[in-house]
Amino acid sequence: MFGKRLIVSGAIAMLIGVLGACSGGGDGDGVDNGITYGQDDTGSGTGTGSGSGSGGTASAQDNSVHGLKDTVRHITAKTTRATRPRLVKECSTATRRVRHTSSSGTGSRRKTRTWYTTERSRSCTKVHSGTETYRKTVRTEKWCVELDDVNGDKRRDDVWYRVGRSVYGDALAADDHARLEFSPLADGC
Numbered sequence: 001m002f003g004k005r006l007i008v009s010g011a012i013a014m015l016i017g018v019l020g021a022c023s024g025g026g027d028g029d030g031v032d033n034g035i036t037y038g039q040d041d042t043g044s045g046t047g048t049g050s051g052s053g054s055g056g057t058a059s060a061q062d063n064s065v066h067g068l069k070d071t072v073r074h075i076t077a078k079t080t081r082a083t084r085p086r087l088v089k090e091c092s093t094a095t096r097r098v099r100h101t102s103s104s105g106t107g108s109r110r111k112t113r114t115w116y117t118t119e120r121s122r123s124c125t126k127v128h129s130g131t132e133t134y135r136k137t138v139r140t141e142k143w144c145v146e147l148d149d150v151n152g153d154k155r156r157d158d159v160w161y162r163v164g165r166s167v168y169g170d171a172l173a174a175d176d177h178a179r180l181e182f183s184p185l186a187d188g189c
Contacts (some may be wrong), residue, residue, distance in 0.1 A: 066181035067147030070158060072171050073189060075142040082136035091124040143168035144189035147180065160189040 098119050103112045145163050150156040161184035163171070171180055 064181055064183045065147065065150055065161065066152075066179060067150040067156075067159070068177045069171055069174050069180050070146040070148045070177075072146070072168060073142075073144040073160075074168065075139070075144065075189070077137060077141040078139035079135045079137050081133055083131045083133050085128045086130050086132040087126040088129040089124055090127045091122055093120060093122050095120050142189060145171045145180065145182070145184075146189075148177075160187070162186040162189055 095118050098117050099114065100117065101112055101114050103110060105111050143163055143165055144160050145168065146158060146160050148157040148159075150159045161182075163182060163184055167182045171182075174180060
């Protein structure tokens with residue numbers, strides 16, 4: 001009995017470890033947005049920053065970029081009022097007469113008995129009934145960072161990257177021309 005419990009608890013511990021390793025870190029969007037600070041080309045130290053530990057997977061390192069901080073941009077979400085058809089649930093009750101038969105006996109003594117019952121059924125559907133107003137998202141919220149000398153290339157300046165909220169916060173707090181490294185969500189802003 002004790003051996004079975006030990007095996008089950010070991011299997012659960014391994015499962016939790018595997019799921020924890022797969023979940024990674026970051027700001028909840030499933031992308032490793034760790035940011036690290038180093039020294040810029042002038043030699044002034046900007047301190048050590050925070051990096052998110054993703055277990056050092058190769059895929060997280062492949063799409064990371066580094067460069068010197070130029071500027072940051074926060075684009076707020078934009079919504080507008082819109083109307084759409086309002087759907088309401090409409091139910092109807094229907095009745096139908098059902099015929100039942102029962103027979104007994106054989107040959108010339110065979111008797112058939114017939115009776116009727118009423119069955120009720122209810123069906124519901126969604127139908128249009130007027131309109132309703134709602135807030136339609138025209139532009140989603142974005143956080144962007146602009147880098148110079150992207151990946152050490154002096155010719156690649158003023159390149160925008162879309163990042164997560166936590167990376168944006170770290171880049172906002174960093175000094176100008178500080179060396180940043182992160183995994184962008186998308187190119188451009």
